[in-house]
Amino acid sequence: MENASRKRYAVVTGSNKGIGFGTVKxxxxxxxxxxxxxxxxKRGLEAVEKLAEAGLSQLVIFHQLDVTDPSSISALADxxxxxxxxxDILINNAGVPAGKLNPEAFKAxxxxxxxxxxxxxGVLSDVENLTEDKIDQMLNEFTKDYKEDSLESxxxxxxxxxxxxxxxxxxxxxRIMAKKYPNFCINCVSPxxxxxxxxxxxxxxxxEEGAQSVVSLALLPNAGPNGLFFNRHEVIPF
Numbered sequence: 001m002e003n004a005s006r007k008r009y010a011v012v013t014g015s016n017k018g019i020g021f022g023t024v025k026x027x028x029x030x031x032x033x034x035x036x037x038x039x040x041x042k043r044g045l046e047a048v049e050k051l052a053e054a055g056l057s058q059l060v061i062f063h064q065l066d067v068t069d070p071s072s073i074s075a076l077a078d079x080x081x082x083x084x085x086x087x088d089i090l091i092n093n094a095g096v097p098a099g100k101l102n103p104e105a106f107k108a109x110x111x112x113x114x115x116x117x118x119x120x121x122g123v124l125s126d127v128e129n130l131t132e133d134k135i136d137q138m139l140n141e142f143t144k145d146y147k148e149d150s151l152e153s154x155x156x157x158x159x160x161x162x163x164x165x166x167x168x169x170x171x172x173x174x175r176i177m178a179k180k181y182p183n184f185c186i187n188c189v190s191p192x193x194x195x196x197x198x199x200x201x202x203x204x205x206x207x208e209e210g211a212q213s214v215v216s217l218a219l220l221p222n223a224g225p226n227g228l229f230f231n232r233h234e235v236i237p238f
Contacts, residue, residue, distance in 0.1 A: 009084045010218070011035045011076070013067055014094025016047040018196035022211030023091055023218075025051060028059040030219065032089065035080065037065035067094045089218045092170060095163055095198065119155045120165070124172040125238050132176060135169050163198070171229065171238065178227030189217050189230040 010027050014020045016038035024034045028051065036051070038044030041064050048062045063079055066072040080087050123138060124130065142165050145154045157164045171188045178186040194210035195203040203210075213232040229238045 008032045008088040009035070009080070009086060010089035010091065011037065011080065011087060012091045012093055013037050013065060014039075016040070016043045018198065019191055019194055019207055019210045019214065020091075020093040021047055021050075022207040023093065023214050024060060025054065025056065026208075026211045026215040027089070027218065028056040030215070031059070033059050033061070033084070035061050035063050035076070037063055037076065037094075039064070039066045065094075067092075091214060091218060093214075095167060120168065124168055127175050127179070127238075130172060130176060132173070135172055135176075139165070139169060175227055175238070182226060185220060185222070185224045185226055187217055187225060187228045187230060189214055190232065192232050 008031075010032050012020050012024050012027070012034060015024045015036045021036075024036045024047075027034045036044060036048055038047065041062075044062045044064065048057075048060050051057070051060045061083075063076050064072065065076050120138070123134060141154075142151075142156060142161075145151055145156060146161065151161055152158050174186055174188045178184070191210035191213045192205045193199075193203040194205045194207060195201045196207065196210075213230070216233060217230055225235070228235050230236070
């Protein structure tokens with residue numbers, strides 16, 4: 001049995017299905033102990049059972065997690081600290097669309113509409129002056145404009161807007177963390193347009209293909225790249 005101190009441990013948020021589930025499976029297949037998380041305990045345990053059927057029962061553990069609930073986050077952190085004493089890999093995968101999606105309308109939409117406006121990109125791309133407060137201010141402004149139904153006039157994306165803006169801000173936050181902790185390997189990755197429930201299976205890549213690009217980045221050796229943005233396996237500008 002592998003020495004406990006040499007084992008690697010990972011947490012994947014929002015991993016009961018889709019790319020998150022595929023990522024857990026791929027990490028566990030590489031011998032890493034993975035905490036599969038989900039907001040819904042029943043769905044999370046069902047996902048763990050699927051992985052057990054694939055022979056990964058010794059490497060996958062479920063823990064409930066709602067990333068919007070500070071007490072839920074603290075409970076997971078305490079669990080990891082008590083159970084493992086360390087965490088080697090954290091993959092922030094969780095994401096939800098706002099409201100109900102019309103599958104046919106989504107599939108017919110143009111991908112270009114899913115890109116944040118120039119003002120948003122300008123603020124989030126200015127890494128030298130980027131701060132957590134600026135990200136918070138931007139999200140507050142987005143929430144206000146969303147409620148006032150003025151997204152288009154204010155330069156926000158109008159399709160899939162909450163998902164896009166939250167992911168863009170998470171990527172920006174990743175850059176802040178990478179700068180703050182240069183000894184860590186902190187990056188973000190677009191796994192490509194993957195067929196998942198969140199996009200009504202309108203993607204072109206399989207879950208397995210999407211997960212591979214995430215896992216290859218997670219398994220980079222120590223002193224690997226930091227503060228970069230990958231489009232699948234290729235580094236691109238933010």
